[in-house]
Amino acid sequence: MEDITNYLDMGGHAAFVWPALGVATLVIVVMTITSLRALRASKIALSAAEAQAPLRRSRTTPVGTDG
Amino acid sequence: MFHRFANPARFSRIAARVLPWSAAATIALFVIGIYFALFASPADFQQGETVRIMYVHVPSAWISMACYTFIAVMSAVALIWKHPLADIAARSAAPLGAGFTLIVLITGSLWGKPTWGTWWVWDARLTSVLVLFFLYLGHIALTNAFDNPQRGARAAAVLALVGFVNIPIIKFSVNWWNTLHQPASVTRLDAPAIDPAILTPLLLMALAFTFYFLTMLLVRMRADLNATRARALRLSAAE
Numbered sequence: 471m472e473d474i475t476n477y478l479d480m481g482g483h484a485a486f487v488w489p490a491l492g493v494a495t496l497v498i499v500v501m502t503i504t505s506l507r508a509l510r511a512s513k514i515a516l517s518a519a520e521a522q523a524p525l526r527r528s529r530t531t532p533v534g535t536d537g
Numbered sequence: 538m539f540h541r542f543a544n545p546a547r548f549s550r551i552a553a554r555v556l557p558w559s560a561a562a563t564i565a566l567f568v569i570g571i572y573f574a575l576f577a578s579p580a581d582f583q584q585g586e587t588v589r590i591m592y593v594h595v596p597s598a599w600i601s602m603a604c605y606t607f608i609a610v611m612s613a614v615a616l617i618w619k620h621p622l623a624d625i626a627a628r629s630a631a632p633l634g635a636g637f638t639l640i641v642l643i644t645g646s647l648w649g650k651p652t653w654g655t656w657w658v659w660d661a662r663l664t665s666v667l668v669l670f671f672l673y674l675g676h677i678a679l680t681n682a683f684d685n686p687q688r689g690a691r692a693a694a695v696l697a698l699v700g701f702v703n704i705p706i707i708k709f710s711v712n713w714w715n716t717l718h719q720p721a722s723v724t725r726l727d728a729p730a731i732d733p734a735i736l737t738p739l740l741l742m743a744l745a746f747t748f749y750f751l752t753m754l755l756v757r758m759r760a761d762l763n764a765t766r767a768r769a770l771r772l773s774a775a776e
Contacts, residue, residue, distance in 0.1 A: 481586035483651050490647040494593040494640045498749065501636045505756045512763035519767040523774035 543622050549762050552755045559752040566745035573738035581735060590648040592738050595723070596746035597640040601669060602704055604634035604750065608676065609701040612694035622758075624690040625765070627697060628680045629757035633750055635673035641666055653717055661710035662718035665703055672700040686765075 480487040574592035581588035608627045615623035645663070646656045657663065676693045683689040711720040722730045729736055 480589070481580060483585060483587045486647045486651050487586055487589050490590040490644040491593060493643045493647075494597065497636045497640050501633060501753060504632070505753045505760070508760040509756050509763070512760040512767065515767040516763040516770075519770035519774070523770045 543620055545622055545625075545762055545766075548622060549759055552759050556752065556755055556759075559748055559755065563745060563748040563752050566741065566748055570738060570741035570745040573741050578738045579734055584652060587648055587651055588735060590644050591735075592742045594641060594644040594648060595739060596743040597637045597644070598666070599743060600746050600750050601634055601637040601641055601666075602707060604630050604637065605669060605672070605697075605701070605704055608634065608697045609704075612697040615690065616694050616698070621765070622762075624687075624694070625758055625761045626754070627676075627694065628690065629761050630754055631673055631676045631680065631693075633753055633757070635670065635677065637746075637750070638666065638670040638673055642670060649717075655717075658717050660716040660718060661714040662707065662716045665707045665710050668703050669700075669707060672696070672703060675700075 478484060478488075570592070574589060578589075580586045584591075608630050611623040611627040611630070614620055615627065645666075649658075650656050675696055679693040679696055680686075680689045683692070710716060711718050723736070723739065731739070
């Protein structure tokens with residue numbers, strides 16, 4: 471138990487080490503969530519657009535593809 | 538060779554295939570890196586336990602500068618060859634760069650207080666990194682400031698190229714001016730001036746951050762490509 475307390479105390483610098491690691495974790499988690507959400511939303515938007523324009527699909531597909 | 542991957546559809550397919558592997562590598566590297574950074578490495582003889590802040594501060598700083606360099610190169614490609622994928626790459630990278638620069642600023646401040654006795658000084662290194670953060674915010678704002686995405690991309694590309702002058706200033710600020718910030722101890726021409734016990738977690742975390750950045754870049758680029766294609770389909774359907 472004392473070992474854990476000593477470890478968490480970070481040599482008396484706990485007030486600096488843990489917030490620093492916490493902020494880094496928070497920013498990384500936020501970036502991950504926003505990026506994955508954007509990907510999911512874009513897939514939904516693309517499916518909706520493709521469903522709305524099924525006839526145009528064959529004409530628009532070659533643009534920007536290697537087809 | 539690169540133009541093969543610059544085709545948006547082919548890029549999207551390759552990215553989809555690479556993503557699970559790069560995500561797995563990122564997680565594995567973070568697990569190993571965090572283990573070394575928090576448990577399997579000693580306290581520094583001068584910095585004490587605050588050295589553990591360096592394991593996120595230094596890799597974030599490297600990524601923040603590498604990311605801006607990437608944006609500047611992509612902006613040049615977009616302006617010269619008008620390749621749409623280059624614009625997408627630049628605007629996908631900018632929020633990640635801003636995030637990493639925010640980590641650099643906050644963790645640096647939290648390290649500075651116990652080590653230097655101050656949260657912040659307006660010295661060359663710290664100020665130029667703050668400018669980098671504002672350049673990222675400016676890039677994101679300009680990208681979204683126009684109804685026409687292409688105009689936004691062009692304005693942001695010009696900002697990225699003009700702002701690139703800040704990167705060598707950040708890198709060499711510790712050599713050119715008297716700064717509170719210490720000079721480079723890993724990226725020097727001779728051997729790194731860091732003990733292997735500290736260097737190992739630092740390099741592992743740097744590798745983890747690099748893989749994380751590349752993975753998120755691929756995710757964001759795929760999202761942008763999908764959104765761009767959905768917009769084009771909607772416009773063609775409305776005609």
